[in-house]
Amino acid sequence: MPAQEIVKYGISQVPEGRRIFANLTVRENLELGAYLRKDKEGIIKSIRDVFRKFPRLEERQKQLAGTLSGGEQQMLAIGRALMSQPRLMLLDEPSMGLAPLLVEEIFSIIKEINEQGTTILLVEQNASMALSIADRGYVLETGRITLQGSASDLANSEAVKKAYLGG
Amino acid sequence: MKKMRISKKNLIALAGALAIYFLVSGLLSLGMISKFQEINLMLLGINIILAVSLNLIVGVTGQLALGHAGFMAIGAYVSAIFTMYLDKPFLLAIILGALAAALAGIIIGLPTLRLKGDYLAIATLGFGEIIRGITINIDYIGGAAGMIGIPRQTNWPYLFVMVVFTIVVIVNFLNSTHGRACVAIRENEIAAETMGINTTYYKVLAFAMGAFFAGIGGALYAHYFYLIQPTTFTFLRSFDILVMVVLGGLGSMTGSIIAAAGITIVNAALQDLAVLRMVIYAVLLIVVMVFRPQGLMGTKEFTLNRWVKKRGEVSESAGN
Amino acid sequence: MAGFLQQLINGLSLGSIYALIALGYTMVYGIILLINFAHGDILMVGAYIAFYAVVYLKLNIWWAFIIAMAGSSLLGIIIERVAYKPLRNAPRLAALITAIGMSLFLENGGLMVLGSNLRSYPRGLIENNNLTISLLGLDVTVTTLQLLILLITIAMMIFLQYIVRYTKTGKAMRAVSYDKDAARLMGINVDNTISFTFAIGSAFASVAGILLGLYYNTIQPLMGLMPGLKAFVAAVIGGIGSIPGAMVGGFALGIFETMVAGYWSSKLRDPIVFLLLILILLIKPAGLLGKNDTEKV
Numbered sequence: 001m002p003a004q005e006i007v008k009y010g011i012s013q014v015p016e017g018r019r020i021f022a023n024l025t026v027r028e029n030l031e032l033g034a035y036l037r038k039d040k041e042g043i044i045k046s047i048r049d050v051f052r053k054f055p056r057l058e059e060r061q062k063q064l065a066g067t068l069s070g071g072e073q074q075m076l077a078i079g080r081a082l083m084s085q086p087r088l089m090l091l092d093e094p095s096m097g098l099a100p101l102l103v104e105e106i107f108s109i110i111k112e113i114n115e116q117g118t119t120i121l122l123v124e125q126n127a128s129m130a131l132s133i134a135d136r137g138y139v140l141e142t143g144r145i146t147l148q149g150s151a152s153d154l155a156n157s158e159a160v161k162k163a164y165l166g167g
Numbered sequence: 168m169k170k171m172r173i174s175k176k177n178l179i180a181l182a183g184a185l186a187i188y189f190l191v192s193g194l195l196s197l198g199m200i201s202k203f204q205e206i207n208l209m210l211l212g213i214n215i216i217l218a219v220s221l222n223l224i225v226g227v228t229g230q231l232a233l234g235h236a237g238f239m240a241i242g243a244y245v246s247a248i249f250t251m252y253l254d255k256p257f258l259l260a261i262i263l264g265a266l267a268a269a270l271a272g273i274i275i276g277l278p279t280l281r282l283k284g285d286y287l288a289i290a291t292l293g294f295g296e297i298i299r300g301i302t303i304n305i306d307y308i309g310g311a312a313g314m315i316g317i318p319r320q321t322n323w324p325y326l327f328v329m330v331v332f333t334i335v336v337i338v339n340f341l342n343s344t345h346g347r348a349c350v351a352i353r354e355n356e357i358a359a360e361t362m363g364i365n366t367t368y369y370k371v372l373a374f375a376m377g378a379f380f381a382g383i384g385g386a387l388y389a390h391y392f393y394l395i396q397p398t399t400f401t402f403l404r405s406f407d408i409l410v411m412v413v414l415g416g417l418g419s420m421t422g423s424i425i426a427a428a429g430i431t432i433v434n435a436a437l438q439d440l441a442v443l444r445m446v447i448y449a450v451l452l453i454v455v456m457v458f459r460p461q462g463l464m465g466t467k468e469f470t471l472n473r474w475v476k477k478r479g480e481v482s483e484s485a486g487n
Numbered sequence: 488m489a490g491f492l493q494q495l496i497n498g499l500s501l502g503s504i505y506a507l508i509a510l511g512y513t514m515v516y517g518i519i520l521l522i523n524f525a526h527g528d529i530l531m532v533g534a535y536i537a538f539y540a541v542v543y544l545k546l547n548i549w550w551a552f553i554i555a556m557a558g559s560s561l562l563g564i565i566i567e568r569v570a571y572k573p574l575r576n577a578p579r580l581a582a583l584i585t586a587i588g589m590s591l592f593l594e595n596g597g598l599m600v601l602g603s604n605l606r607s608y609p610r611g612l613i614e615n616n617n618l619t620i621s622l623l624g625l626d627v628t629v630t631t632l633q634l635l636i637l638l639i640t641i642a643m644m645i646f647l648q649y650i651v652r653y654t655k656t657g658k659a660m661r662a663v664s665y666d667k668d669a670a671r672l673m674g675i676n677v678d679n680t681i682s683f684t685f686a687i688g689s690a691f692a693s694v695a696g697i698l699l700g701l702y703y704n705t706i707q708p709l710m711g712l713m714p715g716l717k718a719f720v721a722a723v724i725g726g727i728g729s730i731p732g733a734m735v736g737g738f739a740l741g742i743f744e745t746m747v748a749g750y751w752s753s754k755l756r757d758p759i760v761f762l763l764l765i766l767i768l769l770i771k772p773a774g775l776l777g778k779n780d781t782e783k784v
Binding site: 225231278279281282283285286288289290292293294296297299300301303304311402406409410413414417442443445446448449450452453456457460461462 | 516522570573574577578580581582583584585587588589590591592594595596598599716719720723727752754755757758759761762764765768769772773774
Binding site: 084 | 664670672673
């Protein structure tokens with residue numbers, strides 16, 4: 001299946017490195033997130049929802065996305081993925097290159113999105129942070145799942161502690 | 168004193184070259200090569216010189232230059248001035264033409280080689296057109312009408328020696344520290360710079376060397392075809408040479424030689440078809456590029472070893 | 488002074504045509520980083536389609552414009568699908584050589600099919616009167632054709648700006664030119680977007696081709712060669728990939744060229760144009776309005 005077809009099935013992705021369109025404005029980035037949607041009213045409403053989650057994006061909606069800070073770009077990437085109203089959202093390393101304070105902010109929003117009914121698949125190096133908001137966790141080693149279980153079980157498991165959580 | 172080491176490989180190459188030389192000389196003296204074939208033989212040699220020298224700039228050093236016809240023009244005009252107007256010997260005229268082209272290469276290269284990719288391409292294309300524009304405006308060299316009646320002094324020995332000279336110098340350059348510096352620039356200019364390679368120096372050096380040999384090509388051209396005109400050296404000719412380089416494979420000298428020879432021969436074979444020839448040529452070009460974008464040889468060189476080895480593999484698998 | 492204004496008007500007409508061609512170059516470059524050397528030849532095909540529409544189908548000039556635009560768009564799409572798409576992930580020089588091959592194909596195919604003789608659009612196809620207008624108290628002559636060229640160009644530029652800025656396809660074009668993979672994640676069909684870009688660029692080229700044919704009163708199979716190259720120079724001067732850059736570069740080049748030919752020497756026109764190009768690149772290595780990509784380590 002070509003990559004552009006996947007969105008149709010209610011799956012959207014926040015790619016590693018954010019991959020926002022730096023040459024477009026913040027608002028245009030969000031509009032592109034809703035590229036396959038035809039309901040103009042609904043799109044405007046979704047943009048408003050994103051702005052409610054990320055007020056900073058609203059302030060900067062006319063700015064070129066390339067001028068945003070790293071944290072704001074991550075917010076934009078998440079907002080853009082939300083615009084297709086996904087049932088499943090894939091997040092790839094959302095904490096990459098962000099200050100700890102921003103990571104917390106981003107993660108609390110991911111949790112909020114999840115609570116509002118979107119399934120989230122999160123790939124993350126920052127294991128303690130990821131496990132703190134996840135329901136289930138999977139540990140991958142060279143492409144194979146070596147450990148799985150509920151997030152709290154994993155967080156307490158010796159193997160995970162040793163590998164990720166610093167003893 | 169450094170001892171001269173002649174390896175077995177070099178000996179084979181030398182023997183091969185001499186064999187070609189005497190074979191063609193023999194055929195020429197026996198009158199077994201027609202006028203038409205002789206013209207194309209000359210073109211073939213000149214094209215090899217042009218393709219190999221442009222490959223040094225584009226393929227090896229990675230600088231997309233589209234002004235090779237301009238350097239060819241300088242070599243052609245300067246050498247023609249020395250033989251036609253000043254009655255100087257041909258060899259001296261070739262050298263002076265080539266040096267003039269190299270000098271132009273340095274003058275052009277120094278400011279423009281800081282440009283990247285397509286900007287460099289259009290700037291060098293522009294320089295080629297400027298050189299051509301200047302020739303149109305100088306009455307001493309015939310202006311738009313060009314120079315007519317240049318003595319025909321290019322012959323098989325001159326051509327052969329110049330082709331071999333070009334190939335030997337450039338191949339030796341490639342296998343030296345300098346050549347590796349150029350390849351490093353192609354692969355990653357910033358990394359090369361961090362390794363202490365003076366990238367500007369090497370880029371200009373490669374550019375000037377390429378221009379030098381293009382000048383030789385131009386001088387040979389002028390002294391075979393009697394006539395040179397500004398329209399002989401448009402950007403379309405630069406494209407032609409670039410086509411040979413890319414078709415042969417960027418950085419592969421044997422690739423350039425094979426492609427230059429192949430294109431000259433195909434062109435000659437299709438001569439009677441007039442415009443259709445160019446249509447076929449264009450289609451072939453597109454088809455080859457679509458199916459073999461890395462060129463015929465990629466970045467590899469054609470060597471006897473490889474050939475023998477390949478044949479061996481084939482017969483081995485056939486035996487199984 | 489009146490002479491200067493007159494040259495300026497002439498330069499503006501030529502510059503309009505360059506700008507129309509340069510827009511196609513720059514859009515294609517922006518989206519697939521390819522110098523589409525065949526662009527100038529699409530212009531020629533457009534001019535011929537209009538010629539046949541007018542002479543054999545007896546259509547008026549406006550229908551000729553529409554048919555030529557449609558035909559050229561189709562040609563642009565086919566060229567991209569057949570020759571450039573297979574090379575999208577190949578070394579860039581291979582694509583460049585293919586574009587040169589495509590250009591040679593169209594030129595020589597044109598010579599073969601259309602013949603090498605010059606043609607011209609029938610007289611009276613458009614009304615072409617000399618108008619004397621007074622500008623800053625000076626009388627200058629403007630032909631209706633010059634006015635038409637300028638008007639059509641401005642209208643098309645506004646149309647293009649509208650498409651690129653405000654339509655969904657325009658936003659998709661900009662997204663694809665920035666990051667194809669990310670665009671796919673949005674559900675954008677990258678292939679179709681690239682085809683659309685070629686279609687628009689080719690339509691613009693065909694309009695330029697017809698206008699050139701009307702302006703110089705001749706069309707021939709190699710007519711796209713020099714204007715194509717000049718328009719490419721214009722696009723680079725403006726900053727290749729930049730749409731406003733192509734417009735600025737086109738007008739600037741047309742005016743500059745006319746001035747050099749008018750006040751100095753028409754024989755020196757082309758070398759001086761290229762000298763200007765090089766000087767601009769040396770001062771602004773990415774053109775006047777181009778973004779200077781900082782080197783990444």
